[in-house]
Amino acid sequence: MSRYIQNFLKFNPLLGELVARDIKIKYRRSVLGVFWTLLNPLCMMIILSIVFSNLFKFDIENFPLYILSGQVIFNFYSDSTSGAMSSIIGSAALIKKVYVPKYLFVISRVFSSFINLMASFTALLIVMVATRTELHWTVFLVPIPLFLLVLFSLGIGLALAAITVKFRDIMHLYNVFVTALLYLTPVIYPMSILPPWLYKVVMLNPITNILMMFRDVMLENTIFNMTSLIIAILESLLSLGVGLYIFYKNQDQFILNI
Amino acid sequence: MDKKTVVKVEDVSMKFNLSSEKFDSFKEYVIKSLKNQVSYDEFWALKHVSFEVMQGDSLGLIGLNGSGKSTMLKTIAGVLKPTEGVVTVNGNVAPLIELGAGFDFDLTAKENVYLNGALLGYSRKMMDGYYNDIVEFSELSEFMNVPVKNFSSGMVSRLAFAIATIGTPDILIVDEVLSVGDFRFQQKCEGRIRRMMKEGTTILFVSHSIEQVKSICNKIVWLEKGRLKKFGKTSEICEEYSKCY
Numbered sequence: 389m390s391r392y393i394q395n396f397l398k399f400n401p402l403l404g405e406l407v408a409r410d411i412k413i414k415y416r417r418s419v420l421g422v423f424w425t426l427l428n429p430l431c432m433m434i435i436l437s438i439v440f441s442n443l444f445k446f447d448i449e450n451f452p453l454y455i456l457s458g459q460v461i462f463n464f465y466s467d468s469t470s471g472a473m474s475s476i477i478g479s480a481a482l483i484k485k486v487y488v489p490k491y492l493f494v495i496s497r498v499f500s501s502f503i504n505l506m507a508s509f510t511a512l513l514i515v516m517v518a519t520r521t522e523l524h525w526t527v528f529l530v531p532i533p534l535f536l537l538v539l540f541s542l543g544i545g546l547a548l549a550a551i552t553v554k555f556r557d558i559m560h561l562y563n564v565f566v567t568a569l570l571y572l573t574p575v576i577y578p579m580s581i582l583p584p585w586l587y588k589v590v591m592l593n594p595i596t597n598i599l600m601m602f603r604d605v606m607l608e609n610t611i612f613n614m615t616s617l618i619i620a621i622l623e624s625l626l627s628l629g630v631g632l633y634i635f636y637k638n639q640d641q642f643i644l645n646i
Numbered sequence: 647m648d649k650k651t652v653v654k655v656e657d658v659s660m661k662f663n664l665s666s667e668k669f670d671s672f673k674e675y676v677i678k679s680l681k682n683q684v685s686y687d688e689f690w691a692l693k694h695v696s697f698e699v700m701q702g703d704s705l706g707l708i709g710l711n712g713s714g715k716s717t718m719l720k721t722i723a724g725v726l727k728p729t730e731g732v733v734t735v736n737g738n739v740a741p742l743i744e745l746g747a748g749f750d751f752d753l754t755a756k757e758n759v760y761l762n763g764a765l766l767g768y769s770r771k772m773m774d775g776y777y778n779d780i781v782e783f784s785e786l787s788e789f790m791n792v793p794v795k796n797f798s799s800g801m802v803s804r805l806a807f808a809i810a811t812i813g814t815p816d817i818l819i820v821d822e823v824l825s826v827g828d829f830r831f832q833q834k835c836e837g838r839i840r841r842m843m844k845e846g847t848t849i850l851f852v853s854h855s856i857e858q859v860k861s862i863c864n865k866i867v868w869l870e871k872g873r874l875k876k877f878g879k880t881s882e883i884c885e886e887y888s889k890c891y
Contacts, residue, residue: 402764409761413752485747486765487724487739555675640727644662 399489406496411503425507426514429459433515440576448578450607456515457606458575460508461533461599465541466566468501472545473552473562480646490639494549498542505534512606526605532617533601536624540594543627546635553638553645573599594623650736652817652848653699653722658731660692660717660872691717692728695874697867701816704849706863706880708856708887713869715852719819722850737816737848740766748806751795755786755805758794762809776812783838784808804831811838814845821852836862860884 415421436459437452448454475493476483483490516523552558572593579600582590590596597620601612692714699705707715720726721733723741748765749758759780763773781787784804794802811818820839839862843849853859859866859880866883868876876883 398767399764401769402767404770405761405764409750409753409757412757413750416752482748482765483725485720485725486741488765557673643726 395489399492402488403492403496403499406492407499407503410496410500414500422507425504426511429456429463429508429511430515432459433511436576446578446581450519450521453512453515453519453521453607454578454603455576456508456512457603458573458599460505460512461537461602462570462573462575462595463508464501464505464537465595466570467504468498468538468541469545469548470562470566471497471501472542473548473559475545476549476553476642477556477646483646484643490642491546491635494545494635495542498538498545501541502538509534516606521607522609524609526609526611529605529611530602533598533605533612533620536601536620537595537598539624540598540620540627543624543629543631546628546631550635550638550642553642569593569595572596575599594620594627597623650701651698651734652701652703652736653705653850654732654734655695655697655718655722656732656734658692658695658718658721658728658733659690660714660721660726661729662689662691663687691872692721692869693872694731695867695869695872696731697874697877699848699850699865701848702843702846703865704843704851704863706859706866707850707852707869708854708859708866708883709869709875712871714872715869716821717872718867718869719821719850719852722817723819735817738767739817739819740810740813740815741819749794749802752793754791754793755797756790758805759790759809762806763812766810766812766815768812780805780808780812783834800828800831807835807838811842814842814847817848817850818842819850856884856888 411422415424418424420427433452433456436455440446440455441451472494475497476490479493482488483493513523548558548562572590573595574590579587579590597616601616601620604610604612695714695718697705707718709715717726719741721728722735723739724735725741748762750761753761759777760770760773763776764770768776781790784801784807786801786805789797789801794805797805818839836858839849843862849862851859851863863880866876866878866880866887867874868883868887876886
């Protein structure tokens with residue numbers, strides 16, 4: 389165990405550099421640079437709320453905020469897991485030549501997505517202030533669902549990264565899966581419109597639970613109940629555990645397959 | 647002086663599956679494994695290789711193409727895990743395996759210095775201390791803010807060499823890198839390697855130029871088709887090697 393920790397400490401600077409690289413490359417040569425992380429969710433919110441408040445009418449007060457909060461959470465999940473999935477293959481040149489703990493590539497992708505999450509979270513706060521929505525003290529509880537979401541996505545990302553090295557099909561399959569998942573998460577629609585059987589299915593989705601916790605503290609001014617917190621913790625830990633296990637079992641084979 | 651063993655290679659074998667690319671799709675894999683048809687062509691890149699390197703030694707690996715030299719270095723660097731046998735390494739390894747492997751070509755030279763430093767396990771603060779030395783040695787001071795993709799291959803390898811040889815690593819792995827750059831820079835690199843040897847760094851050196859091996863190494867591992875053919879002092883083996891080819 390101490391060997392792992394020592395190794396992690398030695399390569400700790402690398403994690404920072406990898407995250408910095410991801411961010412730098414993403415916004416190099418763009419005029420507005422990092423502002424895009426802020427602008428992007430705002431533009432998406434405007435489009436979606438125009439579309440959905442005219443085409444389909446949902447009974448939700450402050451619909452733009454509802455959509456934006458859903459997007460903040462779901463985009464982080466889809467961004468971080470698809471990034472993590474291709475991280476090992478994308479770093480093939482490095483992995484073949486230098487010894488580096490391989491999980492670092494996955495973690496760095498999840499972290500750089502987290503930085504994007506912080507930016508879109510700022511966008512959410514800006515919209516809340518602009519629309520004069522009341523901010524309540526429950527906002528301070530927001531790190532809890534976010535932290536659980538990061539753990540959950542990291543676990544999924546680790547598992548995906550390891551499996552994708554062996555089966556590239558997963559990459560194509562996962563895109564479809566994420567789209568399906570988007571509709572199984574109450575990002576654009578309210579839970580109340582769902583028929584009972586679909587309601588159960590949507591509730592089985594771990595992201596739904598985390599998203600609802602997030603909305604509770606951000607928009608609803610209520611504290612999420614204990615049951616959903618415990619379920620979220622268990623799901624995140626399970627995902628992380630399984631992800632780590634799959635990754636650890638396969639990591640020595642990576643070099644033979646990339 | 648009491649010398650300790652820094653690299654110990656015990657009975658190492660490395661197996662590759664040649665046709666593993668065939669099972670790129672999950673469906674195919676499932677079907678074939680159900681039918682029990684998952685068979686690979688095996689290829690042993692290394693077979694039962696054992697040797698030891700003491701501190702301060704400089705070991706040359708020689709052999710024809712495909713004799714397993716690079717595989718051997720990769721197992722020592724920790725990139726590959728041997729199928730059988732054990733590689734024990736005491737100390738930190740600075741790999742020079744193919745210069746520029748760690749570069750991100752979209753980043754500038756300066757950013758790459760820090761990224762590569764981190765790959766070798768140096769923090770940003772430590773790299774600040776080495777930065778001037780790197781710029782000076784690579785003679786690229788005017789180009790540090792240029793993205794590396796616009797560099798010539800000579801410039802890339804100069805920068806990479808300068809980064810990889812900062813500080814005094816316990817073990818330095820040099821894989822046919824002295825063949826890059828012009829004559830003057832090659833001499834400069836050789837000079838730096840010699841200085842590191844004096845400070846106690848162990849060198850693992852791969853080259854096809856027997857002259858270079860002769861001038862740098864004191865011990866030689868001669869590989870042939872993945873097997874250890876000879877291991878011993880440079881003077882004896884070089885003579886035999888030249889006779890053979």
